[in-house]
Amino acid sequence: MKMDENVIAFEKNQPIETDIVIVGAGPVGLFAVFEAGLLGLKCHLIDNLDKVGGQCAELYPEKPIYDIPARPHCTGQELVDDLMKQAEPFEPVYHLNQQADSLSKMEDGRWRLETSTGTVFHATVIVIAAGAGSFVPRRPPLENLEQYEDSSIFYAVRRMEAMRDKRIVIAGGGDSALDWTLSLHPLASQVTLIHRRDQFRAAPDSVEKMRQLVANDEINLQIGQLKELKGSGGQLEAVQVKGADGEMHEVPCDVLLPFYGLKMELGPIAEWGLNLDRDLITVDTEKFETSVPGIFAIGDINYYPGKLKLILSGFHEAALMAQQAFRYCRPDEKLVFRYTTSSTDLQKKLGVI
Amino acid sequence: MSYIVVVDREGQEHRLDALNGWRIMEIIRDHELPIKGECGGCCSCATCHVYVDEDWQGRLPRREDEEDEMLDEAFGVEDNSRLSCQILFSEELEGLRVYLAPEGV
The missing domain is CATH 3.50.50.60 (FAD/NAD(P)-binding domain)
Structure with a gap:
């Protein structure tokens, strides 16, 4: 239409x-x-x-x-x-x-x-x-979430330039998560994509591109789920991720972009x-x-x-x-x-x- | 009357009357426990997320790909996570025990 x-x-x-x-x-x-x-x-x-x-x-x-x-x-x-x-x-x-x-x-x-x-x-x-x-946007039920929202946690990227040289964690497995992973990785100092399983419902072409970046060590892919936010004064320093193996992993970051749908x-x-x-x-x-x-x-x-x-x-x-x-x-x-x-x-x- | 047991997010246990053919989500919602079921039960949101009690895990039909995909939008997903709209109550599920999972905020 x-x-x-x-x-x-x-x-x-x-x-x-x-x-x-x-x-x-x-x-x-x-x-x-x-x-x-x-x-x-x-x-x-x-x-x-x-x-x-x-x-x-x-x-x-x-x-x-x-x-x-x-x-x-x-x-x-x-x-x-x-x-x-x-x-x-x-x-x-x-x-x-x-x-x-x-x-x-x-x-x-x-x-x-x-x-x-x-x-x-x-x-x-x-x-x-x-x-x-x-x-x-659906917001993840994490402790102290509000403390970081609009300073370190964003549900939409309004200005790409604000993401330059940042360590970015993107959470989710759909098109939003994959699209932003692909478009922010050239700007960011580090991009880590976090998803609960090693399958993605995003467009196959985006998934293919993401896999290639992971293979080339240009971005990180972490299979697991967000469990905890670490930082102070509204500035995120790391997120704790519970891996598929049940172990906790710490991922350092300045910015978190959660994409869990609406x-x-x-x-x-x-x-x-x-x-x-x-x-x-x-x-x-x-x-x-x-x-x-x-x-x-x-x-x-x-x-x-x-x-x-x-x-x-x-x-x-x-x-x-x-x-x-x-x-x-x-x-x-x-x-x-x-x-x-x-x-x-x-x-x-x-x-x- | 058939029943299921639902444990809410505060740990309170509820014994709910259950009818054959009803979705577990519908049973929980009908008793006015806090479950959203925004899409109405067509596996298009993730707001009826529950954990199935260990004893019951192997006795339920496995989750389909569509349900697994939708769980990507839920939080705290575990091996025993299910979208309760995808489980239909039948006599074999008499006494089924589930826990309401955390919701997005």
């Missing part, structure tokens, strides 16, 4: 005016674009992942799904591709690699939402379609003043509106009596949400209920006539 043309870099702090901001670009957020679009409402979407599709694209792109109406069988990625295609006529704009951060009400009654990277939106309606929360957490949304039930946002079942008028929650993130966490439930919730969103966004217009089979107005919006 081609989407580059819709991924626009906006100037920092230049507010983006829109009808709806959708927090979460998973299947339900994507279908909300469609339902809102049929009513003539414009949507921008925010997602912390580097791609559209949420859990379907991140956790199970290749896994089959069997309970989408009229789709006896499709993979997570196929579902996302088709939802993007369905939303396309309504020109959604995707703002990826950023988390919805602060939300406040403006004087004119609309919302001001700012993301973790400084993108600012002015919107009439906020729709939270955030699934189980946003994907953030986990999901509610994040800043929890501070928006909405009524919550554990980690879920409570909504009504007529409009799927939260305890705060103008803010809606649809899909896995919401809770109401009888809720089922199914993609199809989220689709239904998106359709009903859009009705109420229209009333907020177009208070002077009359809402007419129409079918795509018969309405020339809808067919024009869809670009089919």
Whole structure:
């Protein structure tokens, strides 16, 4: 699916005016674009992942799904591709690699939402379609971890140059771990890759290149698991690794880059003043509106009596949400209920006539 | 009623009713013990990691490659590590004993 043309870099702090901001670009957020679009409402979407599709694209792109109406069988990625295609006529704009951060009400009654990277939106309606929360790096449960984070331990490399002449330990066996091993070894004074077994699920080509570097003694490969951090004042000096043989090995290092995949957490949304039930946002079942008028929650993130966490439930919730969103966004217009089979107005919006 | 025994991260033992065909992860989650099972049980995350009691290790079906790969994202992986969504309860597992493994933070 081609989407580059819709991924626009906006100037920092230049507010983006829109009808709806959708927090979460998973299947339900994507279908909300469609339902809102049929009513003539414009949507921008925010997602912390580097791609559209949420859990379907991140956790199970290749896994089959069997309970989408009229789709006896499709993979997570196929579902996302088709939802993007369905939303396309309504020109959604995707703002990826950023988390919805602060939300406040403006004087004119609309919302001001700012993301973790400084993108600012002015919107009439906020729709939270955030699934189980946003994907953030999974942090290893090691003692004194916080003491070293952002000074010696990083979950992403923002500036390669900061890694020059450092002794770097990279932990993990997937593409992130292997890619960074390959790109940092020319810069670093020493790179040690630590993984729990001598098999890697990363792309075979990267694994082959890594093996060659190990054979040439250009990097170290240590089979084992991180057990302990050693250092002081936020500066890492070594990590203790428990080898496959059960023995402890000390690996001196300045920097640790752990790549253990992603986990999901509610994040800043929890501070928006909405009524919550554990980690879920409570909504009504007529409009799927939260305890705060103008803010809606649809899909896995919401809770109401009888809720089922199914993609199809989220689709239904998106359709009903859009009705109420229209009333907020177009208070002077009359809402007419129409079918795509018969309405020339809808067919024009869809670009089919 | 069939049962399994789950030891939580504080060492507290829980005897949980178990139904045939349920995933061990689902049994643990249904009793509201702290296990995430983020992906819902399709072996796509590593948030249902448990250690299987020694006595039981040889009596379970071995882990498949996919499960072994997913364990790369777990912490403190040992020979008796399993993703509990990949073990289906059946009568042969009556009394199965597992320990909740440490989670990422």
